[in-house]
Amino acid sequence: MTIPFLKRSRIPADEQPRRTVQLFISKDAAAVGVGAHAVAAAFAHAAAASAISLQITRTGSRGLMWLEPLLEVEVAGVRHGLGPIAVEDVPGLLDAGLLGADAGKLANHAKWLGPIDKHPYLTRQTRLTFVRCGITDPLSLDAYRALGGYKGLERTLSLTSAGIVDEVNNSGLRGRGGGGFPTGIKWKAVHDAAGEQKYIVCNADEGDSGTFADRMLMEGDPFLLIEGMTIAGLAVGATKGFVYLRSEYPHAIAALKSAIAVARKAGLLGPDVAGSKRAFDLDLRIGAGAYVCGEEMALLESLEGKRGIVRAKPPLPAHKGLFGRPTVINNVLSFAAVPFILAEGAKAYADYGMGRSRGTMPIQLAGNIKHGGLFETAFGVTLGELVDNIGGGTASGRPIKAVQVGGPLGAYFPRALFDTPFDYEAFVGRDGLIGHGGVVVFDDTADMARQARFAFEFCAIESCGKCTPCRIGSTRGAETIGKIMAGEGPDDHLALVADLCNTMKFGSLCALGGFTPYPVMSALTHFPEDFRRTCLEAAE
Numbered sequence: 001m002t003i004p005f006l007k008r009s010r011i012p013a014d015e016q017p018r019r020t021v022q023l024f025i026s027k028d029a030a031a032v033g034v035g036a037h038a039v040a041a042a043f044a045h046a047a048a049a050s051a052i053s054l055q056i057t058r059t060g061s062r063g064l065m066w067l068e069p070l071l072e073v074e075v076a077g078v079r080h081g082l083g084p085i086a087v088e089d090v091p092g093l094l095d096a097g098l099l100g101a102d103a104g105k106l107a108n109h110a111k112w113l114g115p116i117d118k119h120p121y122l123t124r125q126t127r128l129t130f131v132r133c134g135i136t137d138p139l140s141l142d143a144y145r146a147l148g149g150y151k152g153l154e155r156t157l158s159l160t161s162a163g164i165v166d167e168v169n170n171s172g173l174r175g176r177g178g179g180g181f182p183t184g185i186k187w188k189a190v191h192d193a194a195g196e197q198k199y200i201v202c203n204a205d206e207g208d209s210g211t212f213a214d215r216m217l218m219e220g221d222p223f224l225l226i227e228g229m230t231i232a233g234l235a236v237g238a239t240k241g242f243v244y245l246r247s248e249y250p251h252a253i254a255a256l257k258s259a260i261a262v263a264r265k266a267g268l269l270g271p272d273v274a275g276s277k278r279a280f281d282l283d284l285r286i287g288a289g290a291y292v293c294g295e296e297m298a299l300l301e302s303l304e305g306k307r308g309i310v311r312a313k314p315p316l317p318a319h320k321g322l323f324g325r326p327t328v329i330n331n332v333l334s335f336a337a338v339p340f341i342l343a344e345g346a347k348a349y350a351d352y353g354m355g356r357s358r359g360t361m362p363i364q365l366a367g368n369i370k371h372g373g374l375f376e377t378a379f380g381v382t383l384g385e386l387v388d389n390i391g392g393g394t395a396s397g398r399p400i401k402a403v404q405v406g407g408p409l410g411a412y413f414p415r416a417l418f419d420t421p422f423d424y425e426a427f428v429g430r431d432g433l434i435g436h437g438g439v440v441v442f443d444d445t446a447d448m449a450r451q452a453r454f455a456f457e458f459c460a461i462e463s464c465g466k467c468t469p470c471r472i473g474s475t476r477g478a479e480t481i482g483k484i485m486a487g488e489g490p491d492d493h494l495a496l497v498a499d500l501c502n503t504m505k506f507g508s509l510c511a512l513g514g515f516t517p518y519p520v521m522s523a524l525t526h527f528p529e530d531f532r533r534t535c536l537e538a539a540e
């Protein structure tokens with residue numbers, strides 16, 4: 001890469017370094033998408049041109065997405081942040097003393113953030129799952145171990161399989177993929193199931209709008225997922241695991257592939273896991289990226305090489321899952337929570353949270369929000385705290401109108417419901433869901449009638465077609481909302497939409513059809529004026 005403006009003469013002689021300067025730049029897809037590779041290359045080029053000893057560690061992301069590409073420079077053992085950095089900023093940073101790693105001089109730079117660990121977005125978090133993400137080289141097993149990695153597996157090897165399941169059960173961990181089903185109960189069912197061959201399947205399809213925590217974790221700390229799945233295998237007696245990933249995640253695919261190879265070479269996967277004489281190994285399977293293939297039964301079909309169509313339950317995957325064998329299927333974040341639980345004990349995890357929502361949730365702030373990113377915190381934080389204080393309101397600077405929580409099947413919450421705590425039951429109590437923890441913000445220019453129509457359209461496009469309420473209902477729903485928007489018999493058509501939603505909610509085979517009514521009905525309930533307004537506009 002040629003960077004013509006970087007010349008040897010730009011670096012003042014008195015800044016020729018006396019030691020190696022340590023820089024850290026994320027290689028997370030979100031950082032790469034806004035130029036992280038180019039920024040890293042510019043620094044490498046500058047260092048080469050000046051014979052400066054520079055070490056650039058490419059990490060995962062810390063999740064402060066509005067600051068990416070985030071540059072961190074280590075000064076006297078403390079990592080100081082600057083961001084967002086563009087290639088054009090590089091010469092100025094060199095002039096400001098970056099390669100001399102002089103914190104005093106750098107503090108005057110416009111992009112200076114100070115010691116990154118002290119950034120309020122990070123100090124307000126409780127990071128149990130994302131504790132290493134953004135800090136270490138994701139493929140360095142040594143770095144993983146140095147920050148507590150594989151302690152969970154170590155303790156696991158001292159427990160019976162039933163003892164491992166008990167730990168997970170007692171932690172109160174619930175599935176982070178959307179359903180919130182207790183993970184320990186699922187594992188116990190597979191543990192107790194008869195069968196020579198059992199499987200562990202990781203659902204890494206991550207199709208929800210506004211979500212990226214699975215991807216960040218697989219790219220930024222892949223050994224954590226490998227460790228969590230290995231513990232699951234030892235708990236239930238499964239020797240083989242699969243990670244089902246979507247093809248839209250090439251960086252995560254590459255990171256996991258490499259990490260699996262490293263773990264295998266280190267004897268942490270394979271016929272004799274960590275010298276335990278017990279086997280567990282992992283493979284990746286890449287899906288084409290259909291939303292419905294995140295639904296566990298459709299995922300299993302796809303994993304078996306068939307069309308991703310939902311299978312009726314029962315039998316549950318715990319009894320008859322992949323290739324008809326007892327199977328644990330969990331989300332990336334569910335598996336990734338397990339090493340902490342095993343290393344620190346169930347109580348240490350269960351001490352966080354509220355009600356029946358125990359531990360922490362990696363919440364993803366997205367959409368029209370000023371400070372979007374990953375925010376891991378104990379359950380209980382209110383929606384208003386998340387979007388107003390932590391997220392800083394909208395990126396557009398306009399008032400927040402609605403927040404959709406839980407992906408495309410989640411409800412739209414108006415400001416009147418911003419006191420809802422992040423808790424499975426609290427959201428259900430207000431006709432919503434927290435799903436995979438995606439929080440998507442809309443400002444006052446959003447038209448909720450359009451959003452309601454979009455919910456039906458999305459369902460129509462993504463429907464697997466197996467059952468009538470979803471396959472036909474979603475198309476009829478989109479048409480009917482279109483009629484309301486066009487001012488055609490709005491009262492009758494609104495009643496028809498409510499009736500249709502009821503049919504879909506109770507008559508659909510899976511949650512794609514069954515939960516599409518949530519965004520539709522919440523838009524109708526909380527923003528009725530938008531449906532009337534579009535009618536009036538149509539009449540004019």
Ligand SMILES: Cc1cc2nc3c(=O)[nH]c(=O)nc-3n(C[C@H](O)[C@H](O)[C@H](O)COP(=O)(O)O)c2cc1C
Binds near residue numbers: 203294296330
């Ligand atoms: C349409 C649809 C899409 C889903 N997509 C995902 C997904 O991308 N990732 C995921 O973990 N769970 C997804 N789920 C939930 C899974 O069916 C299942 O509940 C989950 O993988 C179980 O893991 P957990 O208990 O760890 O949450 C989806 C469900 C539905 C109905």
Ligand code: SF4
Binds near residue numbers: 292310463509510
């Ligand atoms: S609700 Fe939709 S996606 Fe689910 S089984 Fe029925 S047709 Fe398929």
